[in-house]
């Protein structure tokens with residue numbers, strides 16, 4: 001049996017990027033031989049094994065044929081006769097279809113090295129189209145490697161367009177899509193993920209609510225970039241630049257969906273877009289079964305981001321309502337993430353990327369003031385049940401009034 005490193009490990013070594021996860025392909029072996037060597041099989045009908053000591057993945061060289069819609073619709077053929085070249089040709093991109101033996105001898109039948117040099121994400125063969133998830137994968141790799149100059153080859157973008165138009169993307173499961181989306185959002189240039197999906201028509205299929213934002217104007221006085229889609233991309237870009245967590249990035253992506261619903265006659269104003277957008281945010285959340293913390297933050301940021309921007313003008317009672325909506329007393333971290341998303345929104349405007357955002361500290365101070373209200377003295381005064389709740393609220397309101405006065409003094 002011959003063993004080769006394949007995929008990302010070879011690609012990233014050649015790019016001089018640290019390799020985190022090593023996949024190997026085994027040529028000339030049977031399942032029985034692998035089991036006899038102590039390898040542990042990963043799945044019942046998938047010829048992939050884990051190394052008995054390192055736990056790394058070893059897959060038998062295989063060919064694949066698509067036999068139906070979606071991801072379940074694959075038949076594999078793994079046997080000792082399958083060659084390395086046959087295994088590599090079924091892979092997605094030329095830069096992912098290189099193999100390397102122990103001595104770092106490279107097998108590169110589909111010119112991955114050439115495309116690494118040319119900084120091109122190019123599909124290996126028409127078999128690319130057999131797994132529609134690859135449309136998202138390519139967009140994710142584009143987001144990761146944009147900063148070192150990679151772009152999608154025009155013929156690959158064309159294939160991605162055909163796949164997007166074919167209806168195949170609709171067969172993707174929420175889980176597989178979310179895995180790609182969440183990884184892409186955590187890349188250095190997550191806005192490139194959205195741009196590439198848009199360029200091949202996949203955005204219209206996967207997230208029409210975001211696609212609809214392109215071409216929708218906003219008032220130039222607040223938004224020098226004007227276009228709502230361009231603004232959304234900039235907000236995402238800022239979120240990555242400021243190393244925000246996934247929850248914040250997801251909320252940034254979805255915060256302005258309501259602007260896509262504004263009737264044209266009202267442009268460039270977007271009255272009540274925060275509220276109108278909630279049903280769209282909910283739909284996207286559910287479509288991809290986003291984790292609960294991402295779903296929650298996206299909805300809260302959607303509803304309250306303009307409150308964040310107007311923080312210094314809010315009445316103490318409105319501030320209190322905002323803090324209560326976030327349950328800031330039990331969930332302080334979530335309020336911090338809300339503040340971060342508001343700040344990214346403010347920074348995601350052309351020419352205003354580095355402008356100070358005093359609302360952030362103001363909101364933090366308000367949360368601290370409200371949280372500083374002690375319950376014990378109220379209990380000692382004999383308050384209980386709903387009356388205690390009311391008394392706490394009154395005290396918090398008092399604290400916020402004092403805070404606002406002190407801040408404006």
Ligand code: CTP
Pocket residue numbers: 006007008009021023090091092093096097131133134137
């Ligand atoms: N692969 C593929 N099509 C897919 C998934 C994977 O062709 N839908 C192949 C590619 O050759 C890829 C390899 O399997 O390089 C390993 O896949 P994976 O571990 O998902 O990705 P990596 O390329 O290792 O990239 P990453 O750094 O994102 O893990």
